[in-house]
Amino acid sequence: MTVSRGREFLSIPGPTNVPDQVLAAMQRPAMDIYAGEMVGITDACLKDLSAIFRTRGRTYIYAANGHGGWEAALANVLSRGDQVLALASGRFALGWGEMAKMLGAEVEVLGGGDWRRAVNPAAVEERLKRDKAHAIKAILVVQIDTASGVVNDIPAIRKAMDAARHPALLMVDAVASLGCMPFDMDGWGIDVAMSGSQKGLMTPPGLAFVAANARARKVHETANLRTLYWDWTFREGEIHYQKYCGTPPEHLLFGLRKALDMLLEEGLDHAIRRHALLAAATRTAVERWAEGQVLAFNIPNAAHRADSVTCILMQGRSPQPLLDYCRDKCGVVLGVGLGELTDKAFRIAHMGHCNAPMVLGTLGAVEMGLKALAIPHGSGGVQAAVEHLGREVEA
């Protein structure tokens, strides 16, 4: 017997659920790309994205996924042979660093590729102090590493750079955090920030966003890894067609416009609090389950757990039967473990267009699976999540 028919619950950490209103907004004919409504949509999206990044710098929209956003960020500010420091805290800063290496930078990974801890700002300060010649030109860090479920303290990393009096650019990946957790590009002294459409911003995959402050744009003037497709200067041209270095991805932009309207209507601060609450409810359930000594948080330090995704270790057994059970019997799709955590962990997303029944439904399916598969766990996880939300959501 299964109870999987009904709306599938996509509980993976990206792409996330696309609201029906966003899908509906995409259901329209193509339009002129040189004048009229499309130009207005671009201007409005750029203005709102800058507000969400919280920057007075410039924002660029690319027809690309997150990897494209990474390459856009790197190619605009680096020169061949530049030294780059990637701050490891899971999979994604490593991936960004690998990309920088292939583009022609000299990449050093700090942190030894630790998947269970946030970046240590003191180690960043120590490393930068040793770089007396200021050979390191950029620091790559991910605010939320979607693979490990960690959130890094970006203001503390900025402080560490300042304490070392180091002029490297601070480049931050906000793919799994923008619209989900506080982000303040100018306030935190971030030089280049990037993100994608498919997580907190509730839009189908295919758009990447990069924001650059005045310092980064100055470095850009002499960077020699620039290529036409990613180039900020070209995209700053007057002609609308240049803003995308070609035909705009119109339908994704129609969807993005609607998603930004929805986000701003809810209020960015409210959306961030909603994420915090749903994340806390999820963690409450996981804490109970962990009493059975098989499940455990991948990030032991509670202060370093992200509000958009929770990564749960399965000690001594594969999570695959649980993932299969949730998908096939209940219609809930959970995230698999990535990289070092392949077949060792699973992930529950609480990111983007997501509300209490979606999270409670997902937790309910996991708890059903734990019982059905006789995986040792503390009982009452879902009940604890319900009670947590009941306390926090005012009547």
Ligand SMILES: Cc1ncc(COP(=O)(O)O)c(C=O)c1O
């Ligand atoms: C934090 C982070 N950065 C970058 C990426 C890469 O994005 P994409 O898969 O769209 O290329 C991802 C993808 O999940 C991510 O989670």
